[in-house]
Amino acid sequence: NLPLVFMAGTCVIESEKHYLDTAKKLKAILAKTKHPFILKASFDKANRTSVDAYRGPGLAKGLEILTKAKALTGLPLVVDVHEPWQAEEVAQVADILQIPAFLCRQTDLVLACADTGRAVNVKKGQFLAPGAMEQVIKKIESRGNHKILLTERGASFGYGDLVVDMRSLEIMKQFGYPVIFDATHSVQKPGALGCATGGNRQLAPVLAKAATALGIAGVFFEAHPDPDHALSDGPNSLNLEMTAQMVRQLCAIDQVVKKFK
Amino acid sequence: NLPLVFMAGTCVIESEKHYLDTAKKLKAILAKTKHPFILKASFDKANRTSVDAYRGPGLAKGLEILTKAKALTGLPLVVDVHEPWQAEEVAQVADILQIPAFLCRQTDLVLACADTGRAVNVKKGQFLAPGAMEQVIKKIESRGNHKILLTERGASFGYGDLVVDMRSLEIMKQFGYPVIFDATHSVQKPGALGCATGGNRQLAPVLAKAATALGIAGVFFEAHPDPDHALSDGPNSLNLEMTAQMVRQLCAIDQVVKKFK
Amino acid sequence: NLPLVFMAGTCVIESEKHYLDTAKKLKAILAKTKHPFILKASFDKANRTSVDAYRGPGLAKGLEILTKAKALTGLPLVVDVHEPWQAEEVAQVADILQIPAFLCRQTDLVLACADTGRAVNVKKGQFLAPGAMEQVIKKIESRGNHKILLTERGASFGYGDLVVDMRSLEIMKQFGYPVIFDATHSVQKPGALGCATGGNRQLAPVLAKAATALGIAGVFFEAHPDPDHALSDGPNSLNLEMTAQMVRQLCAIDQVVKKFK
Amino acid sequence: NLPLVFMAGTCVIESEKHYLDTAKKLKAILAKTKHPFILKASFDKANRTSVDAYRGPGLAKGLEILTKAKALTGLPLVVDVHEPWQAEEVAQVADILQIPAFLCRQTDLVLACADTGRAVNVKKGQFLAPGAMEQVIKKIESRGNHKILLTERGASFGYGDLVVDMRSLEIMKQFGYPVIFDATHSVQKPGALGCATGGNRQLAPVLAKAATALGIAGVFFEAHPDPDHALSDGPNSLNLEMTAQMVRQLCAIDQVVKKFK
Numbered sequence A, B, C, D: 001n002l003p004l005v006f007m008a009g010t011c012v013i014e015s016e017k018h019y020l021d022t023a024k025k026l027k028a029i030l031a032k033t034k035h036p037f038i039l040k041a042s043f044d045k046a047n048r049t050s051v052d053a054y055r056g057p058g059l060a061k062g063l064e065i066l067t068k069a070k071a072l073t074g075l076p077l078v079v080d081v082h083e084p085w086q087a088e089e090v091a092q093v094a095d096i097l098q099i100p101a102f103l104c105r106q107t108d109l110v111l112a113c114a115d116t117g118r119a120v121n122v123k124k125g126q127f128l129a130p131g132a133m134e135q136v137i138k139k140i141e142s143r144g145n146h147k148i149l150l151t152e153r154g155a156s157f158g159y160g161d162l163v164v165d166m167r168s169l170e171i172m173k174q175f176g177y178p179v180i181f182d183a184t185h186s187v188q189k190p191g192a193l194g195c196a197t198g199g200n201r202q203l204a205p206v207l208a209k210a211a212t213a214l215g216i217a218g219v220f221f222e223a224h225p226d227p228d229h230a231l232s233d234g235p236n237s238l239n240l241e242m243t244a245q246m247v248r249q250l251c252a253i254d255q256v257v258k259k260f261k
Helices: A016-031 A059-073 A086-090 A107-115 A130-141 A167-173 A203-212 A240-257 B016-031 B059-073 B086-091 B107-115 B130-141 B167-173 B203-212 B240-257 C016-031 C059-073 C086-090 C107-115 C130-141 C166-173 C203-212 C240-257 D016-031 D059-073 D086-090 D107-115 D130-141 D167-173 D203-212 D240-257
Strands: A005-009 A037-041 A077-080 A096-099 A119-123 A148-152 A179-182 A218-222 B005-009 B037-041 B077-080 B096-099 B119-123 B148-152 B179-182 B218-222 C005-009 C037-041 C077-080 C096-099 C119-123 C148-152 C179-182 C218-222 D005-009 D037-041 D077-080 D096-099 D119-123 D148-152 D179-182 D218-222
Touching (some): A016 A059, A037 A059, A037 A218, A059 A077, A059 A086, A086 A107, A096 A107, A107 A119, A107 A130, A130 A148, A148 A167, A167 B203, A203 B203, A240 B240, B016 B037, B016 B059, B016 B240, B037 B059, B037 B218, B059 B077, B086 B096, B086 B107, B107 B119, B107 B130, B130 B148, B130 B167, B179 B203, B203 B218, B203 B240, B218 B240, C005 C016, C016 C037, C016 C059, C037 C059, C037 C218, C059 C077, C059 C086, C096 C107, C107 C119, C107 C130, C119 C130, C130 C148, C148 C166, C166 C179, C166 C203, C166 D203, C203 C240, C203 D203, C218 C240, C240 D240, D005 D016, D016 D059, D059 D086, D086 D107, D096 D107, D107 D119, D130 D148, D130 D167, D167 D179, D179 D203, D203 D240
Parallel strands (some): A005 A037, A005 A218, A037 A077, A096 A119, A119 A148, B005 B218, B077 B096, B096 B119, B119 B148, C005 C037, C077 C096, C119 C148, C179 C218, D005 D218, D037 D077, D096 D119, D148 D179
């Protein structure tokens, strides 16, 4: 029953300056809550809808920027990994390796992350029941790594829509590892823009409040100083004002529900 | 931003004595919260899975028992109606007429309830998007009745399962009428027992906490002194101990979130 | 393994003249296939999305028109019923009473239809697993009526969309009663037009071909001489040219698959 | 409107002898249909539910076996690929590279396959609308490769179940590339066995008949001489007797529907 942790950052590193500036702004906002804050970063968006979409600075340049971000802010980092060979390199700078939802069943990727000894945050696939995460956990544990986090980010609900099943958070809690709710990917509308993923950022704080009321370990979200011009996932990213309001409200809820016996 | 209202009762009237006893027990539990309490009753379960299942005392005997319950407890009543001709009779004793989810699109039933002048609580069909409730509202408003409540009770999610989409509560709030969350029907497993509906009562308080965190008007649930021997909907009914704990927790959450600007 | 039966007609009776004219045209088209044809009629659309939508001529006038249609065409009739008290009256003229999908769980309606002794065609609810139809069948059989037909018309698939699960036809066949595929309601887009149901009529023959390949008893569809100006369900109704092509193709498929051992 | 193509093989290479024996048996069965047959092989199942499950002989040994299978049978091969670096090697022996459904959005894998110049068969993700495959096609076309096949293998339908939306086959046909229906993965029950995927092989021929009635390019399926003892995907694999009956029936349907104008 530790205080709610926040994991946040831009969807993708747009540039060194943009990323570091945003990291500082988020740190300032989050500092007011006195809750732990883990900075989120992606050096490559490997599954963009369109082949023409911006993917990020790539691994080498990305890790360089992340090293600076860590030095500048003093924050721990959560970074996503898409292929097994990247795990070791990313683990040099990341505190938590994150496995994207589409890839949560790729055994080699899961094992490569586990082998680094870093904490591994697995996003539950949109196609997966919460109970099925048990087998993913066993894959990580099979390498002697017990630093595991499980993230809910919505389940397929017909075409072009996701639904968050709040039962999932409770069911995953039974595995004994921290459960995180990803508030902004959960409000994506996959394929809604034809050549890009749509979304509804107004609903992200709504779902985050609901999830927080269950007494979870943390909330993940993407934020951007100007989401309508973000290079990725703009429609579902929070702006900084929404961020400030949301985290304040979530902390208030968290404080109440963590007292429940 | 009024305090959370509770609507609760047994799924069906099992007998006069059983119903009145349970009503008194629920009143005592709810009284500790100082939140408003509306007693729920069903005189007939018109859509049981099996033709052999107990349906209730019927309209005439049912209304007699409800009249006694009202006199005994002083509580307002919410009662479900299944055919248009029942509306007027039920409105003699019920404060709120409730339209079952499967029937939310039956125009004649909706209009008959509206015509009584009583408040009408419409349960959103498991097959309906929250935005589609606008047309149901217009049906009621077309008769000059603006005492409308909207209830979320889960959406079809594959076969034999329901998922609660918390976005639905927020979307329905935009219509300007009180939004209720039905915690126990939402955890039904339709058809899971072959000749009866299954369910998981442990998850009802979980979903209720999530819903309450959105700042809704009320929570509906079915409770029973001995749910494993209830004549209807036992698997998803709360026992009295769970009821006491849940309402206490929901009030705590409600108090926090209703302060949010 | 009898030849495929067709059930078709306009969604609702728009006027006596329109209905009788269309019935004659459909009869002429269907006659070329030499397959049995059952004329479909609705005197009242009791669950229109909007309170302002056209509902039909009503029971008394509707039955009068249906009596004329029967005399004029010599075709058997399938007619939907929405409340128990209507069953007996509709059974005076209809050969098959049809229970709408939303209402397939309403025990009193099912029993009232069963009691007429007429054949009863139950549309499987959009919220129901095919296996769950066993309990509906038992309700009808409990009245000594074994003239039962089961119709698939799509299952809820997220919001505003239906998916046809072809497994459902095979699973329902196991109950030993004729299984019908409703090709045009299956391509509805519930609520897609805001105040009305949308649909995609181009996909109706596609799904009908798939269903027919399973060796089913019949195909149901709505057709209209001018679907873009139909008073109900226009977006998913076939025009007469599409009808002619579709039934020709379905008969060809039916002939092949009914020979399979 | 070329004759239906079959793609079939065991789920995974269990051993050299087992694979070659089964390939010969399948070739003999398929030869009777005179329809084209492409042999399916997997050297590694990279996304097994359990970390303890058998994965296959691996890339090097697998390609060796596939080379022998090709020499022995003279059949073209379709082989799945899971990471970008494998594409070039697999293309040495495979005629078609296949992208697993979970990985259909991984841009680097799609591009690596496209770059080999081989035909690329993309399985549509269980989380993807058929229209969204347009963007995947554009990724492949961006490398000048227009040898593309699209495969339907079911969509997420609640938890632990897949539904095949037959509309998907028709919608994907509009892209102008051959559309394949994967009959056996479509009847998987993901996670149904706890530590393994369940399935219902009896329904695979049912869905295959429905799909074939739409006039598609091919049907993919997994077959095994003894599916109850298969090392992977046994519950949804066909035995050889079912295979013989199914392909005979599908050819009969294909012949009829490919004549439709």
